[in-house]
Amino acid sequence: xxxxxxxxxxxxxxIASLRFALERLGARVELTxxxxxxxxAERVILPGVGAAADAMERLRWRGLDDVIPALEQxxxxxxxxMQLLGRSSAEDDADCLGVLPLAAERLPAxxxxxxxxxxxxxxxxxxxxxxxxxxDDGSWFYFVxxxxxPVDELCLARARHAEQFCAVIARDNFCATQFHPExxxxxxxxxxxxxxxxxx
Amino acid sequence: xxxxxxxxxxxxxxxRVVGDILELAxxxxxxxxxxxxxxxxxxxxxxxxxxxxxxxxxxxxxxIPFAVAGGIRSVADAEEVLNRGADKISINSPALxxxxxxxxxxxxxxxxxxxxxxxSRAQDDGWRVYKFTGDPERTTAAERDTLDWVRExxxxxxxxxxxxxxxxxxxRSGYDVEQLAAARAACxxxxxxxxxxxxxxxxxxxxxxxxVDGALAASVFHSGELPIGRLKRFLAARGxxxxx
Numbered sequence: 001x002x003x004x005x006x007x008x009x010x011x012x013x014x015i016a017s018l019r020f021a022l023e024r025l026g027a028r029v030e031l032t033x034x035x036x037x038x039x040x041a042e043r044v045i046l047p048g049v050g051a052a053a054d055a056m057e058r059l060r061w062r063g064l065d066d067v068i069p070a071l072e073q074x075x076x077x078x079x080x081x082m083q084l085l086g087r088s089s090a091e092d093d094a095d096c097l098g099v100l101p102l103a104a105e106r107l108p109a110x111x112x113x114x115x116x117x118x119x120x121x122x123x124x125x126x127x128x129x130x131x132x133x134x135x136d137d138g139s140w141f142y143f144v145x146x147x148x149x150p151v152d153e154l155c156l157a158r159a160r161h162a163e164q165f166c167a168v169i170a171r172d173n174f175c176a177t178q179f180h181p182e183x184x185x186x187x188x189x190x191x192x193x194x195x196x197x198x199x200x
Numbered sequence: 201x202x203x204x205x206x207x208x209x210x211x212x213x214x215x216r217v218v219g220d221i222l223e224l225a226x227x228x229x230x231x232x233x234x235x236x237x238x239x240x241x242x243x244x245x246x247x248x249x250x251x252x253x254x255x256x257x258x259x260x261x262x263x264i265p266f267a268v269a270g271g272i273r274s275v276a277d278a279e280e281v282l283n284r285g286a287d288k289i290s291i292n293s294p295a296l297x298x299x300x301x302x303x304x305x306x307x308x309x310x311x312x313x314x315x316x317x318x319x320s321r322a323q324d325d326g327w328r329v330y331k332f333t334g335d336p337e338r339t340t341a342a343e344r345d346t347l348d349w350v351r352e353x354x355x356x357x358x359x360x361x362x363x364x365x366x367x368x369x370x371x372r373s374g375y376d377v378e379q380l381a382a383a384r385a386a387c388x389x390x391x392x393x394x395x396x397x398x399x400x401x402x403x404x405x406x407x408x409x410x411x412v413d414g415a416l417a418a419s420v421f422h423s424g425e426l427p428i429g430r431l432k433r434f435l436a437a438r439g440x441x442x443x444x
Contacts, residue, residue, distance in 0.1 A: 014282065014285075014287065016256070016259055016285035017259050017285045017287065020259055023260075024263070049310070050310065114388055118312055118359065118360065118390060119390070119414075120234055120443045140443040142264070142265055144312045145312075146312075183264060183265045183287060184264075185229065185232070185263050185264050188263060
């Protein structure tokens, strides 16, 4: 496909699997924490593992808390990266990037629904959006998380743990998934390909 | 896994080569496996550090989650495996030798990627944990009651437990539903059944009667005798909620 993707190097493990998933789609992948490179990127992925406050601290230290919200090219947040695009997170009461007017909440635990939520869930209520082309209600995706953004009119799809939460969201050039598309088999690859094909 | 090749034994003895890792990994992805576990059985008994380049090779081709088990004795070992692209690390004997390791791993990487593997066998007075099961010469019973260990590893930060019932391993006569149901009652994190799967019926009964979150198998899939797609259709028809 020959698309360029720049991944914000958030310093955690699990960036390797994201890189490999993009490379399987023919993308050229660059990892960086450099503000200039992010501004110049064709498209940007904000991954994230670990705790919200730590991740925000690392972004602030690099000055990226101002750079990322101002990006105009397609941006995809994944997992914690989605929560960081929100206003804040209940995890350590962290202030986040404020791209999305929502606050990440802790998943409620319930019998049969342990937290962290780890495993495959179906998407529900899919909205027609280029990021979700070729995917349907009932598509399965792989989740690993303890916090999530609430269901909102910006949601493109929901999933259900003990309660429903926002699984996919978009606003302007920013979009995000709570699940890991890089670990979600063929449907995950389809979503990443859709992201690579979003008009830059 | 042993020296970069996939092997499978019967009751932890007589391991034989069943195929190249990457070929098998790709086959299981096509067949809709939900997750793969790679046990490096050479690692723990030999007490040596292992060449883990194969983890990167696997991560490059797999688009489903996978865990690596075997020889992970430290935070540094775990970090290498995770940086190479594994989603989870599974710890067995080293957790028995050094239980604090579980907490150190959970604090560093989060509970979600810390799986504790338990090899367990029925005794007259319940179930006992075994260690160093990769090597028949060194396999020993730890002085631990299985259900006590199930509770302890959760308190220490385990995010998932794979309970491998050794009496059943590789003999394909069905999961040890009684033991798994007892473990379920003591386990609030995801519990994965292992050991004894030989037919689709065995999977249906371990989900229905032991309430496990997942079922792991090797022989029955490696041999091609029970294709995962067919198994999943069977389970869906029996009312088990599976990804198809």
